[in-house]
Amino acid sequence: xxxxxxxxxxxxxxxxDNLTIxxxxxxxxxxxxxxxxxxxxxxSVASCRVCLVKVEGERRLVASCAYPxxxxxxxxxxxxxxxIDRRTSVELILSNHHQDCQTCRKNGxxxxxxxxxxxxxxxxxxxxxxxxxxxxxxxxxxxxxxxKCILCGRCIERCKNIQGIGILGFENRGFKTxxxxxxxxxxxxxxxxxxxxxxxxxxxxxxxEHSEIAKLDAAFKEGKYVIVQTAPAxxxxxxxxxxxxxxxxxxxxxxxALHRLGFYRVFDTNFAADLTITEEASEFVHRVVSRTPGxxxxxxSPGWINYIEYYYPELLPHLSSCKSPxxxxxxxxxxxxxxxxxxxxxxxxxxxxxxxxxxxxEKDRPANSVDGIQDVDVVLTTRELAQLIKRSGMxxxxxxxxxxxxxxxxxxxxxxVIFGVTGGVMEAAVRTAYxxxxxKELEPxxxxxxxxxxxxxxxxxxxxxxxxxxxxxxxxxxxxxxLDSMKAGTxxxxxxxxxxxxxxxxxxxxxxYVNNLFKPNEDDDIMETYIQKRASVLYKADQNKxxxxxxxNPDIIQLYNxxxxxxxxxxxHKLLHTTYNQNRxxxxxxx
Amino acid sequence: xxxxxxxxxxxKDICARYKDEPSPLMLILSDTQKExxxxxxxxxxxxxxxxxxxxxxxxxxxxxxxxxSLTPKGKYVIGVCVGTACYVKxxxxxxxxxxxxxxxxxxxxxEDGLFTLDALRCIGACGxxxxxxxxxxxxxxxxxxxxxxxxxEYRKKALEE
Ligand code: SF4
Ligand code: SF4
Ligand code: SF4
Ligand code: FES
Ligand code: FES
Numbered sequence: 052x053x054x055x056x057x058x059x060x061x062x063x064x065x066x067x068d069n070l071t072i073x074x075x076x077x078x079x080x081x082x083x084x085x086x087x088x089x090x091x092x093x094x095s096v097a098s099c100r101v102c103l104v105k106v107e108g109e110r111r112l113v114a115s116c117a118y119p120x121x122x123x124x125x126x127x128x129x130x131x132x133x134x135i136d137r138r139t140s141v142e143l144i145l146s147n148h149h150q151d152c153q154t155c156r157k158n159g160x161x162x163x164x165x166x167x168x169x170x171x172x173x174x175x176x177x178x179x180x181x182x183x184x185x186x187x188x189x190x191x192x193x194x195x196x197x198x199k200c201i202l203c204g205r206c207i208e209r210c211k212n213i214q215g216i217g218i219l220g221f222e223n224r225g226f227k228t229x230x231x232x233x234x235x236x237x238x239x240x241x242x243x244x245x246x247x248x249x250x251x252x253x254x255x256x257x258x259x260e261h262s263e264i265a266k267l268d269a270a271f272k273e274g275k276y277v278i279v280q281t282a283p284a285x286x287x288x289x290x291x292x293x294x295x296x297x298x299x300x301x302x303x304x305x306x307x308a309l310h311r312l313g314f315y316r317v318f319d320t321n322f323a324a325d326l327t328i329t330e331e332a333s334e335f336v337h338r339v340v341s342r343t344p345g346x347x348x349x350x351x352s353p354g355w356i357n358y359i360e361y362y363y364p365e366l367l368p369h370l371s372s373c374k375s376p377x378x379x380x381x382x383x384x385x386x387x388x389x390x391x392x393x394x395x396x397x398x399x400x401x402x403x404x405x406x407x408x409x410x411x412x413e414k415d416r417p418a419n420s421v422d423g424i425q426d427v428d429v430v431l432t433t434r435e436l437a438q439l440i441k442r443s444g445m446x447x448x449x450x451x452x453x454x455x456x457x458x459x460x461x462x463x464x465x466x467x468v469i470f471g472v473t474g475g476v477m478e479a480a481v482r483t484a485y486x487x488x489x490x491k492e493l494e495p496x497x498x499x500x501x502x503x504x505x506x507x508x509x510x511x512x513x514x515x516x517x518x519x520x521x522x523x524x525x526x527x528x529x530x531x532x533x534l535d536s537m538k539a540g541t542x543x544x545x546x547x548x549x550x551x552x553x554x555x556x557x558x559x560x561x562x563x564y565v566n567n568l569f570k571p572n573e574d575d576d577i578m579e580t581y582i583q584k585r586a587s588v589l590y591k592a593d594q595n596k597x598x599x600x601x602x603x604n605p606d607i608i609q610l611y612n613x614x615x616x617x618x619x620x621x622x623x624h625k626l627l628h629t630t631y632n633q634n635r636x637x638x639x640x641x642x
Numbered sequence: 643x644x645x646x647x648x649x650x651x652x653x654k655d656i657c658a659r660y661k662d663e664p665s666p667l668m669l670i671l672s673d674t675q676k677e678x679x680x681x682x683x684x685x686x687x688x689x690x691x692x693x694x695x696x697x698x699x700x701x702x703x704x705x706x707x708x709x710x711s712l713t714p715k716g717k718y719v720i721g722v723c724v725g726t727a728c729y730v731k732x733x734x735x736x737x738x739x740x741x742x743x744x745x746x747x748x749x750x751x752x753e754d755g756l757f758t759l760d761a762l763r764c765i766g767a768c769g770x771x772x773x774x775x776x777x778x779x780x781x782x783x784x785x786x787x788x789x790x791x792x793x794x795e796y797r798k799k800a801l802e803e
Pocket of ligand 4: 084085086087088097098099100101102114115116117
């Protein structure tokens with residue numbers, strides 16, 4: 052890459068020639084206030100005019116997020132007029148913004164509020180007509196509040212370019228412009244997969260997860276046995292909410308906090324991830340033996356399930372029938388665990404702490420219940436857990452390291468913890484499928500070709516003389532490529548892992564926000580590297596485990612011996628497998 | 643609402659017409675508007691399936707340009723200009739009068755399906771403001787008192803046809 056010399060405040064810097072002024076400035080140590088733009092100019096409109104700077108030779112101030120650098124360019128961020136105009140831009144945005152910051156859940160992580168503070172904006176300098184408050188709370192996973200939207204278009208880009216879906220768009224024109232699903236419908240009445248990727252990029256409180264904290268409070272009040280479980284990816288990111296560096300393992304503190312929040316038991320969803328593997332690997336082996344046409348598709352990501360149901364229902368027979376791990380965990384807690392301890396299962400409230408917002412929706416699917424009792428009652432995101440901890444007054448840095456409860460379903464393996472990253476399910480499944488087919492163990496245990504962050508990864512494994520072709524993908528844009536090849540009859544894989552969010556659950560829609568604005572001490576490129584840093588927490592955890600193969604988990608072995616009888620048994624099917632909907636209407640009539 | 647088979651075919655044919663265009667959306671939408679009369683969500687879904695352009699993006703274009711319409715247009719489309727020149731000469735009053743007599747708001751179609759009322763920005767007839775156009779025919783210097791007569795004229799015309 053060629054370098055050019057640019058001047059900020061008359062000081063020369065050498066920068067890559069393919070950057071915008073805004074990006075170059077950041078690399079040189081200047082954070083120009085900006086709102087609508089997102090990492091690497093992933094921004095559709097350049098509309099906010101908050102990033103104005105003076106460029107020598109230009110008559111007017113320029114939007115630095117959309118202005119490429121060139122050799123000899125002289126930029127003045129601190130030019131008096133630029134300072135004033137940036138402030139005015141923010142004040143204009145505030146003029147029609149519904150400012151109820153005190154009660155807004157985004158407060159503390161709101162880019163608009165932070166930028167307004169930095170530029171010294173006066174909230175009511177310009178009296179504009181406020182955007183009316185219309186709040187969509189119909190969808191179980193995400194909510195939308197139009198009065199907080201600043202029309203930056205980031206969510207549109209995220210949904211269209213990363214997920215390849217395009218649920219959101221600009222509508223109408225002029226002062227009536229809104230960003231919303233088609234015809235201002237609810238997320239519930241359009242084919243939105245509820246992955247929550249859009250909530251990760253929204254600078255304000257316009258798009259957020261649908262909070263279930265009130266439900267949890269009610270369960271405690273009713274005196275239920277409130278049992279909590281946490282997904283692998285949560286521990287890889289929770290600490291970020293309390294100022295820990297990205298890539299810090301929060302397992303011990305997280306468990307300590309959950310104990311102090313009053314949960315009856317604190318379990319690791321990893322136990323059920325091991326169970327998912329034994330069930331899914333044996334399902335795969337069964338398909339191989341019965342020569343069912345491939346590939347088999349994994350089923351642990353509810354955003355992905357929504358995607359295939361909405362867009363490729365004809366391929367549903369390829370989908371594994373396994374419930375996702377936290378659903379399996381709920382089903383086992385309310386059957387095996389409850390029976391062993393003589394607890395009335397209707398008195399149990401299972402709470403899942405998840406990196407995912409789609410799991411909120413998933414828990415309400417009728418097929419994710421046993422005998423009319425829902426497997427999971429409450430799903431909270433990593434961000435909501437952080438809020439609970441903050442609310443409780445606990446000081447994160449003073450929390451000790453504690454261990455998950457070891458009570459019938461407490462043992463976990465290294466295979467399970469890597470579920471949280473793209474490729475992890477496949478790697479874990481291969482370890483166990485190898486064992487089922489050969490009665491031997493796969494060596495070496497690490498399976499490198501399915502690691503890393505390419506959109507689609509391919510690998511093959513030879514088991515007992517036969518070669519199996521595998522693929523791993525994350526993000527629906529990549530899944531689409533594989534599904535299209537299946538439809539065209541050109542797909543050559545036997546087993547495909549699909550995760551709804553790009554990079555897997557470590558980058559789930561319910562994970563902490565990552566934004567340079569709020570991370571002054573992280574590396575400049577943190578928005579490029581955070582997924583890897585979180586993933587490395589999980590790979591390290593796998594390495595440190597003594598048992599790294601799901602089928603060797605002692606509590607899993609006991610569960611089958613005592614209760615489920617065998618992999619894929621009748622009882623296992625009743626508790627651990629689910630069904631799918633061939634006929635999901637994309638645009639149901641609005642109620 | 644489920645579209646009739648023939649309707650689906652019309653839309654698919656239009657999409658096929660422009661399949662080699664680099665940016666076919668405007669062309670498809672304006673042909674659809676012309677041949678189908680309006681562009682409801684169901685039609686947008688077909689266009690989306692044929693072109694791969696998300697429905698939300700299509701909807702955005704349809705709602706951005708006033709010559710596309712989400713609901714069926716009336717037999718006669720009355721465009722009242724409220725651009726600067728016409729506004730100054732009372733264009734808004736003309737618009738209100740039409741609305742009052744036809745009992746519809748701008749963007750709506752009268753119950754008998756005869757009239758659609760649109761508010762337009764400058765139709766290039768500033769010299770003869772306030773101006774309106776009905777199915778392309780421009781009426782100069784429209785006085786409020788003339789409006790009932792204009793409506794009656796088209797009602798009569800519709801009966802004759
Ligand atoms: S989105 Fe930000 S600025 Fe708006 S009300 Fe919430 S905290 Fe305040
Ligand atoms: S939740 Fe996912 S599918 Fe739905 S609008 Fe947001 S990014 Fe798109
Ligand atoms: S909803 Fe959020 S991300 Fe989307 S345009 Fe509005 S402010 Fe931007
Ligand atoms: S950040 Fe540059 S125009 Fe919004
Ligand atoms: S403003 Fe009405 S024709 Fe120009």
